[in-house]
Amino acid sequence: MRRIYFDNAATTPLLPEVADHMSQLLKEEFGNPSSIHFFGRKARTIIEDSRKKIASHLGASIAEIFFTSCATESNNLCLKNSVRHLGIKRIISSPVEHHCVTHTLASIKDEVEVVMMQVDELGRISLSELEDLLKGSKDETLVSLMYANNEIGNLNPIEKISSLCKEHKALFHCDAVQAVGKFPIDVSKVRFSFLSGTAHKFHGPKGVSFVYINGDNNIPPMIHGGAQERNMRSGTENVYGIAGMSLALDKAVEEMQQRKTKILKIRNILKDGLLKIDPKIRFNGVQDDDNFLYTVLSVSFPKGPKSELLHFNMDIAGICISSGSACSSGVENDSDVLTAIGHDPNRKTIRFSFSHFNSEDEVDYVLTKIHSFYS
Numbered sequence: 001m002r003r004i005y006f007d008n009a010a011t012t013p014l015l016p017e018v019a020d021h022m023s024q025l026l027k028e029e030f031g032n033p034s035s036i037h038f039f040g041r042k043a044r045t046i047i048e049d050s051r052k053k054i055a056s057h058l059g060a061s062i063a064e065i066f067f068t069s070c071a072t073e074s075n076n077l078c079l080k081n082s083v084r085h086l087g088i089k090r091i092i093s094s095p096v097e098h099h100c101v102t103h104t105l106a107s108i109k110d111e112v113e114v115v116m117m118q119v120d121e122l123g124r125i126s127l128s129e130l131e132d133l134l135k136g137s138k139d140e141t142l143v144s145l146m147y148a149n150n151e152i153g154n155l156n157p158i159e160k161i162s163s164l165c166k167e168h169k170a171l172f173h174c175d176a177v178q179a180v181g182k183f184p185i186d187v188s189k190v191r192f193s194f195l196s197g198t199a200h201k202f203h204g205p206k207g208v209s210f211v212y213i214n215g216d217n218n219i220p221p222m223i224h225g226g227a228q229e230r231n232m233r234s235g236t237e238n239v240y241g242i243a244g245m246s247l248a249l250d251k252a253v254e255e256m257q258q259r260k261t262k263i264l265k266i267r268n269i270l271k272d273g274l275l276k277i278d279p280k281i282r283f284n285g286v287q288d289d290d291n292f293l294y295t296v297l298s299v300s301f302p303k304g305p306k307s308e309l310l311h312f313n314m315d316i317a318g319i320c321i322s323s324g325s326a327c328s329s330g331v332e333n334d335s336d337v338l339t340a341i342g343h344d345p346n347r348k349t350i351r352f353s354f355s356h357f358n359s360e361d362e363v364d365y366v367l368t369k370i371h372s373f374y375s
């Protein structure tokens with residue numbers, strides 16, 4: 001049966017060259033990077049070479065890159081330990097952040113004031129609201145806003161947020177998971193206090209992530225033990241994962257423009273084709289001026305028996321997509337992000353998310369299938 005994978009915001013397939021590189025290392029490089037003998041030194045070199053490459057792709061210094069198990073861990077580390085150890089009294093964030101941020105903030109709500117900004121019907125924050133909030137209190141503040149939204153594909157005005165944070169002496173934590181490898185990021189030009197990325201969103205392996213921690217912000221570790229990662233994150237390092245992440249990022253940076261061009265074309269063909277099937281279809285989030293995460297298209301289908309069954313029918317037809325709903329006690333509700341933008345809960349949202357492995361032919365197939373479910 002034909003399988004089409006349009007769920008790349010959930011995770012991406014491993015690049016074949018990354019898989020080859022990792023399997024060679026898995027067979028040969030079993031050393032513990034903390035051992036001082038030959039095998040340990042080889043494993044250490046793999047990690048430090050990877051750190052150097054990742055740091056250089058981000059304009060960071062090698063001392064500012066730390067490896068963790070996932071972006072969820074990276075974000076927990078930055079948020080919790082800024083509150084517990086950097087004197088942060090207030091965190092400004094938004095309701096459209098990933099759960100690994102919103103749920104972390106909920107877990108520390110007794111330790112810090114959490115202020116959630118408003119978003120409009122397109123999911124945009126308001127810079128003037130952010131400025132007013134920053135001006136309105138002398139409390140030590142951290143702003144946690146994502147680079148690119150994983151559900152509706154919005155991009156935050158990162159440079160402006162960063163300048164406002166600088167002007168008002170607030171820290172800036174940015175969950176850049178959906179943006180790393182898709183947009184140029186240069187921490188030497190745009191100031192971040194903390195920035196997280198995760199390998200499996202840019203065709204690297206799962207279970208490995210990096211966090212950039214600006215040298216000015218000295219937070220202690222969340223995981224204690226053998227003092228790995230310069231005592232920021234104890235535990236024997238995921239040598240193969242780190243090497244795979246570094247190679248995947250090399251490729252993503254090298255091929256960024258070609259991948260973007262290909263994906264944008266596919267995305268546009270899908271958009272146009274969907275509107276031909278039903279002009280009442282809407283797209284969630286900002287769609288203008290090339291100012292969106294081009295790998296994501298969040299589609300809101302009008303209420304009706306056909307759209308009710310769409311997700312199910314697509315799955316049966318071998319098309320892998322993600323719904324915009326969260327299932328709670330057997331009842332399907334709009335996700336927190338869709339609820340925050342005031343999405344009509346009677347409509348059904350499906351998120352298509354692309355990679356350069358997708359083809360126009362796959363879009364044609366998907367459109368034909370959707371057309372047949374509709375007629």
Ligand SMILES: Cc1ncc(COP(=O)(O)O)c(C=O)c1O
Binds near residue numbers: 072148150177178
């Ligand atoms: C925006 C965003 N942040 C964080 C995460 C969590 O990443 P990880 O799977 O590495 O914990 C995801 C994964 O879906 C995401 O899309």
